[in-house]
Amino acid sequence: MKNICLILEYLGTNYCGFQRQKNGLSIQEVLENTLKDVTGEDIKTYPSGRTDAGVHALGQVVNFFTSSTITPEKFSVVLNLKLPLDIRVKNSFEVDQNFNSRKSAISKTYIYKIYNGKVLGAFDVGRCLFCGYKLDLNKMNEACKLIEGEHDFSSFVATNATTKTTIRTIYKAELRKDGEYLTFSVTGNGFLYNMVRILVGTLIEIGRGKISLNDLKILLQGNNRQKAGKTVSPDGLYLKEVKYN
């Protein structure tokens, strides 16, 4: 059995997220059905992490085991012929037997796109958050600096989430402005459920002056979900890159 790794790009709009669900079409279901179609095998795929309904990926990493005679590099070609156009395999290659997309990852980068102008463009629907508020970018940049480092992110996790530890390390958090667009980029060793979307919701409140930098420092000490910003829409969220040793 070979262990094959895929780099996936997808537009999450039409899917209920990466993970298989009873009541919706997932990326995983489409991908595994397509793998069955091209290999004849029942294949289970392992992603670097789930992405929620409507969340996009520029570089999701998935691995799976197969006895197929399709060469590792050919998988991208044969899968792209059969996959819907909103799910694309950018690359495929063989990896070590003990490689696991999630467990072997050393960091992940998400980006979140915000349109901070007057009218969200026709081409940005489902791909960008519309935020019409006047935002103090200096404060938001200072907030990014505070987010960096090891913290208890329990103020930034969905209330229904269950996880062993809420401690995570953020290696880099930054906000870039390009005309009326803002892109928040965050790299860390792992992310809690809804963490990036709650961080963005909190950054927006900081930009509006509704949450202070001091409030943020307290939030970063943990256990204060109610005082953090709201969970913003999945539309602007993209899993950009996963890194391995």
Added chain:
Amino acid sequence: MKNICLILEYLGTNYCGFQRQKNGLSIQEVLENTLKDVTGEDIKTYPSGRTDAGVHALGQVVNFFTSSTITPEKFSVVLNLKLPLDIRVKNSFEVDQNFNSRKSAISKTYIYKIYNGKVLGAFDVGRCLFCGYKLDLNKMNEACKLIEGEHDFSSFVATNATTKTTIRTIYKAELRKDGEYLTFSVTGNGFLYNMVRILVGTLIEIGRGKISLNDLKILLQGNNRQKAGKTVSPDGLYLKEVKYN
């Protein structure tokens, strides 16, 4: 009656084109229904030109007459509240009584986006032409220079089109490369039916070496539709801008 001008952005994917059709939903039908909804009037809209099914607009110009008390600048706001998200009014203002979006125009600019890499990305579906051929960009740039000027474009018009004259003047034609993307930009005093899409089809054949620059010179003398390139997909075509005095 005030003469109101709208600048429209739309994703053409879900529509049968700008113009009303019996067997499909057009931008015009949606726009006029929305105008009826907000003004109570039966309003006829006049575009700078039709765009075909699937063709997009970044700056379509439309005018209409109304007795509504809605102020000209407010039209963009009230229409955006009611229009589908893939049709947006970027701006609205009052114009002279004798202004006509089509007849008053002095130039139009279209752009055409081509992805010249290996796999069309999930985010480019319906928004970009996939072209996997190796292209000679120098030849294509030389071809752009030849296209500029006044020519009989009868080799570059859909065979079922009826028009008084096939003479048009192209003020500027250029091809820009940005990584694996190519953008053809063309500005002229007017365009024949399918003209930009046939010009792009011809440029691609020139890039592939299937049509020579000499062949192009002959095509630009007119009446040779069969020897020109094919009409490429509407996916990559955008009406970018219309200019007035």
